[in-house]
Amino acid sequence: MNDIKVAVLGGEGVGKSALIVRFLTRRFIGEYASSSECIYRKRMSVDGRQLNLELYDPCSQPCEGKSTLNEQIHWADGFVVVYDISDRSSFLAATAIVHLIRELNLGVAKRDSDSVVFLVGNKQDLCHMREVDREEGQRVASDSRCQFYELSAAEHCQEVALMFTKMVRNASLGGKAKERRRRPSGSKSMAKLINNVFGKRRKSV
Numbered sequence: 001m002n003d004i005k006v007a008v009l010g011g012e013g014v015g016k017s018a019l020i021v022r023f024l025t026r027r028f029i030g031e032y033a034s035s036s037e038c039i040y041r042k043r044m045s046v047d048g049r050q051l052n053l054e055l056y057d058p059c060s061q062p063c064e065g066k067s068t069l070n071e072q073i074h075w076a077d078g079f080v081v082v083y084d085i086s087d088r089s090s091f092l093a094a095t096a097i098v099h100l101i102r103e104l105n106l107g108v109a110k111r112d113s114d115s116v117v118f119l120v121g122n123k124q125d126l127c128h129m130r131e132v133d134r135e136e137g138q139r140v141a142s143d144s145r146c147q148f149y150e151l152s153a154a155e156h157c158q159e160v161a162l163m164f165t166k167m168v169r170n171a172s173l174g175g176k177a178k179e180r181r182r183r184p185s186g187s188k189s190m191a192k193l194i195n196n197v198f199g200k201r202r203k204s205v
């Protein structure tokens with residue numbers, strides 16, 4: 001069975017946990033504990049293939065054993081980079097993360113890397129407080145060869161699920177996941193690495 005690792009990255013309070021929880025439980029829960037990073041696990045079937053999804057939700061606060069952004073980028077097969085459309089500074093942070101992913105993944109074949117970075121403008125329901133135009137998001141996404149979405153974890157259930165499902169599909173076809181499939185003996189050391197990088201905290205939904 002394939003293991004697919006997706007990191008949900010972005011500035012503080014942009015709705016990373018809300019999007020993940022919406023995808024995993026179909027619910028929107030107003031507040032989420034954010035004092036530690038965690039990996040959620042889900043078994044899913046995509047195009048008739050069984051996949052083990054690991055979704056990484058970082059902790060924005062300083063916390064013990066916290067992984068660095070570089071480590072998170074090296075760990076993941078795919079990235080959902082989130083900003084809040086009502087907070088320009090979160091857009092600048094998301095743009096910087098997208099650029100860093102591109103820099104660190106320079107060696108990855110273009111066809112593999114194009115489809116595994118999604119830029120997501122969350123909190124679309126707050127469009128009356130909008131600080132980032134849709135076109136600006138689209139422009140950064142197209143300049144950085146990312147797919148672009150505007151969503152609301154609060155109001156969109158189906159759309160959030162579609163976005164994550166597409167990410168999982170793309171990541172499962174992409175470079176790193178394929179490489180792991182070819183080298184099954186590497187999976188043990190990879191598991192060790194994950195524990196080293198992220199500590200022991202894992203959740204299943």
Ligand SMILES: Nc1nc2c(ncn2[C@@H]2O[C@H](COP(=O)(O)OP(=O)(O)OP(=O)(O)O)[C@@H](O)[C@H]2O)c(=O)[nH]1
Nearest residue numbers: 012013014015016017018030034060123152153154
């Ligand atoms: N209006 C609105 N609020 C949202 C939405 N998504 C999340 N929120 C709210 O934004 C706040 C932060 O959401 P979180 O999911 O904790 O954000 P996060 O990025 O995981 O936060 P940190 O882990 O602290 O960085 C919470 O009060 C959520 O209820 C959304 O789509 N619309």
